[in-house]
Amino acid sequence: MFIKDVINDILIVTCDIKDMYTNIKKDLGLKAIRYWLYKYPSLLHERFSIDFVLEALEFVLDNSNFQFNNNFYSLISGTVTGTKVAPTYANLTVAFLEISLYDKVKEIYGENIQKYVISNWKRFLDDGQILWKKSFGNIEDFVNILNSLDNNIHFTHECSTTGLPYLNLFLYIENEKLLTDIYYKDTDSHDYLPFSSCHPRHTKINIPQTLARIICTVVDDPKRKQFRLMELKAWLKKAGYPISLIESAFLKVNKVDQLTLRAKVPPKSENLLVYVETHNPKNPKVFEHLSKFFNFLKSFERFSKLFEGTKLIRSERQPKNLGHLLQHSCVNLDKPKNGCQKCNKKSCGTCQYILETDSIYFSRLDIYFKLLNAFTCESGNIIYKITCNGCGEFYIGLTVNLRHRVTNHKFCLFNEASRIQKVHRHIHDCAGSMLVPFSIVPFYKVKRDTNVARLSTESFFIRKFNPRLNRDK
Ligand SMILES: [Zn+2]
Numbered sequence: 001m002f003i004k005d006v007i008n009d010i011l012i013v014t015c016d017i018k019d020m021y022t023n024i025k026k027d028l029g030l031k032a033i034r035y036w037l038y039k040y041p042s043l044l045h046e047r048f049s050i051d052f053v054l055e056a057l058e059f060v061l062d063n064s065n066f067q068f069n070n071n072f073y074s075l076i077s078g079t080v081t082g083t084k085v086a087p088t089y090a091n092l093t094v095a096f097l098e099i100s101l102y103d104k105v106k107e108i109y110g111e112n113i114q115k116y117v118i119s120n121w122k123r124f125l126d127d128g129q130i131l132w133k134k135s136f137g138n139i140e141d142f143v144n145i146l147n148s149l150d151n152n153i154h155f156t157h158e159c160s161t162t163g164l165p166y167l168n169l170f171l172y173i174e175n176e177k178l179l180t181d182i183y184y185k186d187t188d189s190h191d192y193l194p195f196s197s198c199h200p201r202h203t204k205i206n207i208p209q210t211l212a213r214i215i216c217t218v219v220d221d222p223k224r225k226q227f228r229l230m231e232l233k234a235w236l237k238k239a240g241y242p243i244s245l246i247e248s249a250f251l252k253v254n255k256v257d258q259l260t261l262r263a264k265v266p267p268k269s270e271n272l273l274v275y276v277e278t279h280n281p282k283n284p285k286v287f288e289h290l291s292k293f294f295n296f297l298k299s300f301e302r303f304s305k306l307f308e309g310t311k312l313i314r315s316e317r318q319p320k321n322l323g324h325l326l327q328h329s330c331v332n333l334d335k336p337k338n339g340c341q342k343c344n345k346k347s348c349g350t351c352q353y354i355l356e357t358d359s360i361y362f363s364r365l366d367i368y369f370k371l372l373n374a375f376t377c378e379s380g381n382i383i384y385k386i387t388c389n390g391c392g393e394f395y396i397g398l399t400v401n402l403r404h405r406v407t408n409h410k411f412c413l414f415n416e417a418s419r420i421q422k423v424h425r426h427i428h429d430c431a432g433s434m435l436v437p438f439s440i441v442p443f444y445k446v447k448r449d450t451n452v453a454r455l456s457t458e459s460f461f462i463r464k465f466n467p468r469l470n471r472d473k
């Protein structure tokens with residue numbers, strides 16, 4: 001912490017890169033990644049060469065596409081934010097610019113201030129922060145250096161002699177000391193996962209502890225810390241967490257001193273064997289058995305060597321929620337037109353038999369039947385009409401999968417042993433030499449997905465249209 005005469009010299013400064021992802025040009029990004037790859041080649045996994053990584057990165061950057069309302073869009077500048085590589089890519093690119101920053105600071109302010117800047121300039125992705133000393137000169141000059149690093153990267157900044165938010169921290173000066181408090185954005189509604197939610201129990205139990213841990217790590221002033229914990233307790237209570245659970249979590253975290261909480265925890269290098277399952281409280285407890293068998297297996301000498309130091313753990317995958325089920329990356333505002341259309345997929349064996357139309361005509365009854373749904377080769381749970389291309393007689397059938405049904409009809413038509421039904425015998429004799437002996441139109445969607453509904457709908461249409469090819473004699 002700072003002694004009195006020094007703290008008066010301090011200006012708390014936070015910087016933010018304006019629209020970082022969209023403003024990193026590809027040339028700069030690739031140059032930066034190339035630089036880091038050649039600087040630390042040993043960090044690269046032996047399976048990958050530098051050229052492979054660069055080529056793959058360029059491929060990702062060049063292929064950021066999405067579809068909206070039947071139009072395809074491609075990102076032409078910057079980095080797409082959704083891709084996995086984006087944060088690392090952006091981070092390394094800005095870090096590459098920081099090399100020039102330190103050089104320029106040395107040029108303008110000298111080596112001592114360069115050293116100070118190297119150890120005091122902190123950044124998380126696009127958010128930078130420094131405790132600037134007024135004795136160094138005007139902060140605007142420093143920000144100007146930041147803005148000279150690249151023409152497209154623009155830093156905005158804020159400064160204060162009393163306090164400023166930075167990430168989830170509030171940095172402030174009190175009694176000649178620089179302290180930190182937790183900072184919540186105004187938009188934070190503190191709606192934590194409800195305790196009644198269908199999540200694995202350990203997930204919910206961890207929430208009070210994780211949140212309390214953040215407070216205990218971040219908040220310097222003990223009185224403020226207690227206030228922040230009380231605040232959190234009220235929010236968690238609102239989300240249905242039992243008081244006893246909240247209190248025991250707080251107690252556990254409170255016992256650990258702040259220095260330990262703030263210390264960097266080195267990543268554990270464990271050999272993990274992960275059993276992944278989709279979370280559902282109703283699933284049988286497979287993992288408990290697995291774990292028992294795994295231990296049994298390890299009791300044999302051969303396997304104990306094989307699995308030495310291996311830990312079997314369970315991981316639960318989130319099941320699809322309503323959001324996942326309702327969203328699709330392809331947004332199409334055009335409603336499909338009612339009628340029957342070929343799917344036009346390359347290897348579809350049904351397309352050539354599909355008659356594209358929005359109504360069918362029953363000549364004997366002189367009835368036009370309008371198709372009130374959209375049908376393709378991929379439709380199912382439907383009533384269809386097959387017309388003999390030789391004479392125009394027809395057959396009415398039902399299927400849960402049109403494509404499978406057409407395959408089956410074709411098979412029966414061309415294999416004598418299977419040519420038992422009248423429809424197949426007739427079409428074979430009447431139109432068997434034609435390239436496309438019959439055409440098919442799915443014309444009615446059965447509303448309910450049950451056998452009874454399908455069969456009664458089919459028999460309704462057979463009675464109504466009286467198709468000759470359905471009669472077996
Ligand atoms: Zn098709």
Ligand SMILES: [Zn+2]
Binds near residue numbers: 388393426427430
């Ligand atoms: Zn015929």
